[in-house]
Amino acid sequence: MDIEICPICSRPLGKENISKHHLIPKSRGGKDSELIEIHNICHQKIHSVFTLKELRDEFNTVEKLIEYEEIIKFIKWVSKKAPEFYQRNARMKRKDFL
Numbered sequence: 001m002d003i004e005i006c007p008i009c010s011r012p013l014g015k016e017n018i019s020k021h022h023l024i025p026k027s028r029g030g031k032d033s034e035l036i037e038i039h040n041i042c043h044q045k046i047h048s049v050f051t052l053k054e055l056r057d058e059f060n061t062v063e064k065l066i067e068y069e070e071i072i073k074f075i076k077w078v079s080k081k082a083p084e085f086y087q088r089n090a091r092m093k094r095k096d097f098l
């Protein structure tokens with residue numbers, strides 16, 4: 001059986017606190033075929049760092065997301081946490097994950 005890996009942090013996804021991210025925000029014309037499954041905490045981080053416009057116009061692939069300096073730092077930090085680890089982030093730019 002394959003272990004599902006989060007494309008952002010490369011840790012196993014586990015069963016809890018996972019969510020789907022549109023590489024191109026759905027509210028900006030993204031399609032469900034561009035969904036990736038990632039940890040809630042990775043998802044939250046993406047949306048706290050990038051605006052929907054930045055996601056649509058620039059950071060619309062996994063490669064671009066994980067090359068961004070703040071995401072690199074986050075990946076280092078989260079790599080030591082349990083896969084289910086999740087905490088709400090007051091810096092969220094949007095409450096929903098679209």
Ligand SMILES: [Zn+2]
Nearest residue numbers: 006009039042
């Ligand atoms: Zn992750």
Ligand SMILES: [Zn+2]
Nearest residue numbers: 021022097098
């Ligand atoms: Zn998202």
